Amino acid sequence: xxxxxxxxxxxxxxxxxxxxxxxxxxxxxxxxxxxxxxxxxxxxxxxxxxxxxxxxxxxxxxxxxxxxxxxxxxxxxxxxxxxxxxxxxxxxxxxxxxxxxxxxxxxxxxxxxxxxxxxxxxxxxxxxxxxxxxxxxxxxxxxxxxxxxxxxxxxxxxxxxxxxxxxxxxxxxxxxxxxxxxxxxxxxxxxxxxxxxxxxxxxxxxxxxxxxxxxxxxxxxxxxxxxxxxxxxxxxxxxxxxxxxxxxxxxxxxxxxxxxxxxxxxxxxxxxxxxxxxxxxxxxxxxxxxxxxxxxxxxxxxxxxxxxxxxxxxxxxxxxxxxxxxxxxxxxxxxxxxxxxxxxxxxxxxxxxxxxxxxxxx
Amino acid sequence: xxxxxxxxxxxxxxxxxxxxxxxxxxxxxxxxxxxxxxxxxxxxxxxxxxxxxxxxxxxxxxxxxxxxxxxxxxxxxxxxxxxxxxxxxxxxxxxxxxxxxxxxxxxxxxxxxxxxxxxxxxxxxxxxx
Numbered sequence: 001x002x003x004x005x006x007x008x009x010x011x012x013x014x015x016x017x018x019x020x021x022x023x024x025x026x027x028x029x030x031x032x033x034x035x036x037x038x039x040x041x042x043x044x045x046x047x048x049x050x051x052x053x054x055x056x057x058x059x060x061x062x063x064x065x066x067x068x069x070x071x072x073x074x075x076x077x078x079x080x081x082x083x084x085x086x087x088x089x090x091x092x093x094x095x096x097x098x099x100x101x102x103x104x105x106x107x108x109x110x111x112x113x114x115x116x117x118x119x120x121x122x123x124x125x126x127x128x129x130x131x132x133x134x135x136x137x138x139x140x141x142x143x144x145x146x147x148x149x150x151x152x153x154x155x156x157x158x159x160x161x162x163x164x165x166x167x168x169x170x171x172x173x174x175x176x177x178x179x180x181x182x183x184x185x186x187x188x189x190x191x192x193x194x195x196x197x198x199x200x201x202x203x204x205x206x207x208x209x210x211x212x213x214x215x216x217x218x219x220x221x222x223x224x225x226x227x228x229x230x231x232x233x234x235x236x237x238x239x240x241x242x243x244x245x246x247x248x249x250x251x252x253x254x255x256x257x258x259x260x261x262x263x264x265x266x267x268x269x270x271x272x273x274x275x276x277x278x279x280x281x282x283x284x285x286x287x288x289x290x291x292x293x294x295x296x297x298x299x300x301x302x303x304x305x306x307x308x309x310x311x312x313x314x315x316x317x318x319x320x321x322x323x324x325x326x327x328x329x330x331x332x333x334x335x336x337x338x339x340x341x342x343x344x345x346x347x348x349x350x351x352x353x354x355x356x357x358x359x360x361x362x
Numbered sequence: 363x364x365x366x367x368x369x370x371x372x373x374x375x376x377x378x379x380x381x382x383x384x385x386x387x388x389x390x391x392x393x394x395x396x397x398x399x400x401x402x403x404x405x406x407x408x409x410x411x412x413x414x415x416x417x418x419x420x421x422x423x424x425x426x427x428x429x430x431x432x433x434x435x436x437x438x439x440x441x442x443x444x445x446x447x448x449x450x451x452x453x454x455x456x457x458x459x460x461x462x463x464x465x466x467x468x469x470x471x472x473x474x475x476x477x478x479x480x481x482x483x484x485x486x487x488x489x490x491x
Contacts, residue, residue, distance in 0.1 A: 035426070
């Protein structure tokens, strides 16, 4: 048996009654009671997530913007306001998705990058390999000294200011998808729930006290179970489920993050131009009773597709899914999903399914 | 919550209550509902269906996962709990009250041979290791 990795909040989760699970080799809280209650807590008030397993990477040096312009499918030139963030896929030359990540523009010598936990090591290895060829003077540093907590929900920002009053002045004016470096606390108005809120990066040794202070201020801990239903309702991809190295961003609902129009070259661009997508990611709403799950087959008039993420939506009180289907399937189409020994009726819908406390599907 | 001593159990986490008329009522245990978490859908067998012992006959789905429910003994289904169509969460709040289906067993002796509360607890404990 392998030993699970733990975050600095492991003892706090156990003290708060979390049910712990093996999440990609990390010992993480799946819920602290009811994951549906936790879901509503975030949509209606606010909650906090341990995201210390995610990795912060700092890319520093002259020419960092030009390097990221080449490294990523989205265009780093889009962010010029200090602190502004950009979501992007990082591709192999064949167009496969290595990871999806967020970059923050801090200065022309410093971009901060946040990558997924399960892909962090290969991401950093890839970045360093590319930097060696294209930007040998850059330093790419894995910030293993930092922890990260996401505080999400309509009341999240106010709670963070209550606990960290010194950060308020610098973070009050942040736009959505913008961060401020407040010394020990790096505060970003980003998240993975479809709600307002912050992601706070801070020294590892301070995170447990921060977690308990937030809890004392009335912020409930939220497990990975609710994190998954929140992000699915918000129409946000999960790496490893909705995309991976075997598919491209255009088959993964990420065309809006890929800039193919400008002259800019980037890793994977030639492959994307040479191979127009034959499938795409759509939303499904289950009309029959039951629950959609990953890997169920989706039968459409244009051929068979597959669910990549499926669950029960606590906001809509119906089952929803993301599915990869033939590209000519249209919003509003009726499809059949094979669930065990039955074919269940579902409708192709535009996603996100819910954001900012409200369902978006009729 | 301990497992009621007046019930019988299976290693696959069903509880079985023998009624006065010899029929049995079947649900899933406290341990099972806790593992699955918030219940959102129950598909119970229809009355009249003949079941063999250990046959998959119902499905309970939580937000997290789907799980099969097995026939504890051979027999015929005589009723399904329609309340669970609209309130599957009753399984979480009251696992030993929120029954899933009722059966007429082929042999009463098969029911008597199921695990008692202590035997079930031992099975759960050994699963955890």
